Structure formats: C-alpha cells, structure tokens
Amino acid sequence: MGDRSKPSVLIAGSANADFVVRAARIPAAGETMLGGDLAIFPGGKGANQAVAAARAGGIATRMVAALGDDDLARLIATSLTSAGVELDVRCSSRSTGAALITVSDEGENAITVAPGANADLGPDDLPDLDGVSWLVMQLETPLDTVLAFARAARDRGIKVLLNAAPARALPAALLAAVDLLVVNEDELGTLVDTEGSIAERLARTGVATTVVTLGGRGACARIGEDYVLQPAFAVTPVDTTAAGDTFCGVLAAGLADGLDVPAALARAAAAGALATTKAGAQSSIPARAELNAFIATAHQHGQDDLAAYCGLGPAAN
Ligand code: ADP
Numbered sequence: 178m179g180d181r182s183k184p185s186v187l188i189a190g191s192a193n194a195d196f197v198v199r200a201a202r203i204p205a206a207g208e209t210m211l212g213g214d215l216a217i218f219p220g221g222k223g224a225n226q227a228v229a230a231a232r233a234g235g236i237a238t239r240m241v242a243a244l245g246d247d248d249l250a251r252l253i254a255t256s257l258t259s260a261g262v263e264l265d266v267r268c269s270s271r272s273t274g275a276a277l278i279t280v281s282d283e284g285e286n287a288i289t290v291a292p293g294a295n296a297d298l299g300p301d302d303l304p305d306l307d308g309v310s311w312l313v314m315q316l317e318t319p320l321d322t323v324l325a326f327a328r329a330a331r332d333r334g335i336k337v338l339l340n341a342a343p344a345r346a347l348p349a350a351l352l353a354a355v356d357l358l359v360v361n362e363d364e365l366g367t368l369v370d371t372e373g374s375i376a377e378r379l380a381r382t383g384v385a386t387t388v389v390t391l392g393g394r395g396a397c398a399r400i401g402e403d404y405v406l407q408p409a410f411a412v413t414p415v416d417t418t419a420a421g422d423t424f425c426g427v428l429a430a431g432l433a434d435g436l437d438v439p440a441a442l443a444r445a446a447a448a449g450a451l452a453t454t455k456a457g458a459q460s461s462i463p464a465r466a467e468l469n470a471f472i473a474t475a476h477q478h479g480q481d482d483l484a485a486y487c488g489l490g491p492a493a494n
Contacts, residue, residue, distance in 0.1 A: 184310040185237035186230045186433045188426070189303065189326050190223020191295040191317030192242040192257070193274035194249040195418070195458055200279050203287040212279065217249075219256035220458035221274055221295070222315040222342060225419045229426025229448065230313070231261040234465035235434035237308070241265040243298040243318075249273035250294075256459050265304045269294035274317070284414045284453065290343075292317065300325035306333050310433045313425065315340045320351070327354035336432070339384075340425045341368060349383060357432075358384040359425050365389050374488020376404060386438065389487075390424055392417070395478065396446055397487045400438055404489055407442040408478040410471070414453035416461065423462050424449035447472045 200212035223242055231238035240262050244250035250266075250273045257264045272293040279287045298318040303326050306312075312330040314323050314337070327337045331354045339355045341347060344367040352358070360368060360382075362375070369378040379387050379399035388398040395409035427448040431441030448468050455461035463471070484490055 184433050185239055185308050186311045186313060186429045187304070187306065187309045188223050188227040188230065188238070188240040188313045189298070189318070190226070190240075190242065190313070190315045191221040191274055191292070192219070192224035192244060192253045193221035193276045193290060193295070194218070194252055195220035195276045195278050197278045197280060197418075197457070200281060202281045202283070203279055203285060216457070217252070218457045218460060219253045220276055220419065221253070222317050222340065222422050224253055224257055225422035225458050225462065226313055226315070226340070226426035226429070227257060227262045228260040228459045229423040229462045230430040232462055232464045233427045233430035233444070233448065233468065236430050237263065238430070239263045239265065239304070239309070241267065241298070241302060241304050243267040243269045243294040243302070245269050245271055245273040245294045247273050249275065260459070267298060267302050269297040271297060278418065280416050280418065280456075284417050286416070286418050290317065298322050303329055306330065306335055309335050311336045311338055311429045313338045313340070313429045315342055316345060317343065324348070324351045324354070327351060338425065338429050338432075340421070342421065352383040355384050356386065358382055358387045359390065359428065360387070361390045361392070361421055375486065376488045379404075388428070388442065390421055390449070391483070391486070392420075394486055395483050396424070396442060397483065397489075398438055398442060404487070405439045405442060406480045406483050406487070406489070407439070407446045408480050408483050410447050410450035411476040411478060412450045412454050416456045417453050419458040419461055420449045420452045422458070423452040426462075427468070444468065444472065447475060450475070
C-alpha cells in the first residue's frame with residue numbers, strides 16, 4: 178500500500194505481452210515475410226503509460242489492470258513493480274492480453290492486439306481514489322468501464338486524461354467526463370470526421386483541452402481558445418513503439434506534479450522522442466535523470482513547419 182497522502186496518478190487500462198519481430202518492412206495483406214528473432218516484452222498502452230509516469234517521477238503512480246493467471250502476467254507485474262508502479266490486479270480466467278508487433282527497419286510498426294484479460298476489467302473494478310489527482314485511461318479496455326471510471330473520478334473532483342487510442346468514435350457522455358484528451362493524427366481524424374485543418378479539428382473534439390501528437394513533427398494542444406505548439410526534439414528513431422504511451426504517461430505525471438500544460442507537454446515530447454531511440458515498449462521509456470539530461474542538451478525543431486502543418490500559420494503561439 179503506497180503513501181495515500183501524496184498526489185498520485187492512477188492508470189486504469191490495458192497490460193499486454195508484446196511479441197515483437199523486426200522485418201525489412203511491414204508485410205502487406207496476404208504476404209508472409211521472414212523476420213528476425215522473436216522478443217517478448219511487457220507492453221500494453223495502460224502499462225506503458227504507468228511505467229512512463231513512474232519513471233518520470235515526482236508523483237506516486239498506481240495502476241489497475243486485469244491479468245490472467247499465466248507467465249505473461251508475471252512478466253508484466255515484474256516490469257511494473259520494478260519501475261515503481263503500485264499494481265492493483267483484477268484476476269481474469271482469460272489469458273493475459275497479447276500484442277503481435279512487426280517493426281520495420283524504418284522504425285514503423287504494425288500491431289494486432291488480443292485483449293484477453295483486458296476485456297474483463299469491469300465498471301466495478303475501480304480501486305479507491307484516495308490521493309489520486311489524475312486518472313489516466315485508454316481504449317484497450319471496455320468502453321463502459323472507461324465511462325464508469327471517468328464519471329466516478331469526475332464526481333470526486335479528480336482530473337481525467339483520456340488517450341483515445343486505438344482509434345474509435347466516442348460517445349459524447351464520455352467526452353463530457355474528460356478533462357484532457359490526447360490523440361494522434363489518425364485518432365483525431367476518427368473522432369472529428371470533418372474536413373478542416375488540425376487546428377479546426379482540435380476545436381471540435383468536445384473536450385476543452387485536447388492534445389494531438391504528430392510523431393516526428395511534435396504535438397499541438399488546444400487549451401480553451403488558445404493553441405500551444407510543441408515541436409519535436411531531434412533524435413534518430415529506431416523503434417517508435419510506445420512513443421505515444423510515453424508521451425501520455427509523462428504528460429500526466431507532469432500535470433499531477435503541478436506543471437502547467439505547456440511545461441508538461443515539453444517534458445512529454447522529450448520523453449516521447451527518447452522512447453523512439455531504443456527498441457521495445459517499456460524498455461525504451463526513459464528514467465527521470467535521463468529525461469532531465471536530454472532536455473538540458475537536446476535540440477528542438479523550430480515551430481514554423483509545425484504551425485503550418487496544423488493550419489495555424491508561422492506566426493501562431
Ligand atoms: P503514437 O505512437 O501514439 O502515434 P506519436 O508517434 O505522435 O504517437 O508520438 C508521440 C510523441 O512522441 C510525439 O508527439 C513526439 O513528441 C514524440 N515523437 C514521436 N516520434 C518522434 C520522432 N521521430 N522524433 C521526435 N519525437 C518523436
């Protein structure tokens with residue numbers, strides 16, 4: 178039992194074992210390719226975000242997840258607890274969730290998820306919320322659970338960060354219970370299915386603060402009526418798996434630690450960039466000291482290209 182007097186982030190979401198194979202490129206439909214050796218890593222959007230928040234430090238990190246009774250569950254639990262996450266397990270009779278991942282030599286990935294136990298995280302499984310300042314969720318667990326948890330947190334005055342991934346349309350009732358929405362460009366396109374620039378679509382999500390992550394370009398946030406541009410940090414990516422999860426976990430940790438959105442965005446973007454420089458999911462997530470050292474020395478791309486890409490023009494922000 179952790180220290181309930183300290184502000185904490187609670188991640189409610191998925192935990193998977195990632196079965197990863199490198200290949201020259203992502204195979205097309207119907208195609209079989211020979212790849213490299215199989216590697217099995219602890220992953221899942223929820224667990225990755227929990228590890229990212231815990232490694233970012235400054236706050237306590239808790240996670241609730243549904244796991245099977247198998248070796249994959251032990252792999253996941255060990256990774257979470259050794260990162261400093263206080264883990265609350267809901268036991269499921271299904272297999273622990275698994276993801277089949279192909280990573281290309283260009284660092285792109287293609288992922289198929291078998292949810293398994295994650296599908297058993299139910300609306301009644303929310304743990305006590307004492308000391309929780311931010312609840313962080315994704316969409317790899319059942320939608321009715323995400324909605325029930327978001328409403329319960331909202332009722333208690335706890336802030337809700339929803340990473341609306343994987344991409345899907347969402348009910349207005351859920352968006353109404355969310356304080357901060359984080360999506361990538363595809364997910365934004367699914368949520369706001371209209372023509373228009375990124376900036377215009379950010380204004381139509383139904384959530385007052387929305388962040389879109391844009392890979393090697395960086396990220397853009399709409400906070401009320403204002404936009405904040407966060408250009409990417411310059412790195413040479415080898416594997417983009419978990420960049421978005423690292424971004425979300427570090428963003429939540431920063432906000433829970435008292436940073437404002439622009440300052441938390443900068444740390445999140447730096448952590449996301451670092452995560453692309455190593456293979457794997459949780460193994461690629463930086464620790465606080467590494468993140469601080471990187472921020473002190475790293476080069477950030479300029480804002481003009483990002484502003485133009487988002488439809489904000491070079492003079493925005
Ligand atoms: P997702 O994996 O969910 O699609 P992104 O690819 O947008 O998420 O990555 C999340 C964040 O990580 C980006 O907003 C950016 O800050 C950082 N990032 C990702 N790829 C790169 C890259 N190639 N160079 C620098 N930063 C990156």
